Amino acid sequence: MKITKFEIKICRESVLNLINCHHDSKIYETVIKEYEEALEEVYKKLHPVALLSFGMLGDLCPDQYELWGGEALFGITSVGDEISTWSSELFATGDYLRGLLVDAMADDYLFQMDHQLAEPIISLCRQKKCGVSRRLEAPQDISMAVQKTALETTDGEALAGIRITESMMFNPVKTTCQVYLLDENPKHLRIVHDCSSCPNVNCKMRKTVVNITVDWGD
């Protein structure tokens, strides 16, 4: 399944939160102005695409998880590379604030795309008469190698021009991958991102308490 139509409005407050710009900042109004000026162009440079396909997970499935039916649902979500190219160009010309804003706006869009995938995922599961027992993401839940499997399973290169480096990194950079383990119970639909298992403890969108052990070193 290839999805290119998304009803997404970039959330200004989320973007400002992502870049650590708060109401009490002396440059708050400057940032808002920059945001509004960039917004229209950002939408033009976002090329959203999501791909969903069932496929074999095989040996990549971590031992602790049960692989029901041998298959998993692979998801790839991307906003394309034009937005990242623009951000880099802005940095190169010294327009640092806009460069960062544009990057954060693309992140917000990408996160919202993820939420909007819930409906098509549920629809695909209904057709297959299964549920989702767990959502896995690399590298915290599963090997990075799964990104290559996901790209191949979804035919991401042919359908969306997404490529992968030898280090298992997607190109375009703003591309994410999700693996949904299937469940025999169609009522089980655990498809949302689990903040508690995510290693990105500094993420501004994190919705769980973080316990950090400090290693003082030698």
Added chain:
Amino acid sequence: MPIIQEISQFMQKGQTKQVKALVQQALDEGYDPKEILNDGLLEGMMIIGPKFKKNEIFVPEVLVAARAMNAGMTILEPKLAETGAEPVGKVVIGTVKGDLHDIGKNLVAMMFKSVGFEVYDIGVDAEAQAFIDKAEEVDADVICISALLTTTISKMEECIKLMKEKGVRDKYIVMVGGAPVNNRFARQIGADYYTPDATTAAEVAINATIKARNDLM
């Protein structure tokens, strides 16, 4: 208020137009371009850095200040070139092979520029040899290696190994950074420094460059 001090203050507030106008005015009034740079623009950035580290300001405030600094530099650079002024140092920066992330690297490059380094950005997905080639070509002081993935940090070690093989490791200050990197890893792979953020990177690079130059004397 003296014009140089005004430049510093407007720069800290990110007032690009005022900084450009004041830099031009200072030049017209006969101020030495080096004085405008050191006591105006760089002085401003030296105030911004510690404020960021103390969480008094955040990344956007640093960015607008750096943008104002950059705007001032567009006026100042031709004049500095005429006087033969040397940069604080030269930095080669890039993201390792297989890694296409550049926002972190861009932020670090921005801070280096803002504190007076000449920055040579070799981009993302950079081969180990490319770091060495560029550093040799421009006679760099610092090589700054970025990686954001657990699958690509091993490439940092490859860069340093290659420097050793080519006999050039000790010519450069090697700095590493990125989400999966820490001090222990930096030491393990033979880097000189790991820094957790862009302002610290610039600060460490300045001190290390000055020390390296003094050691040569």
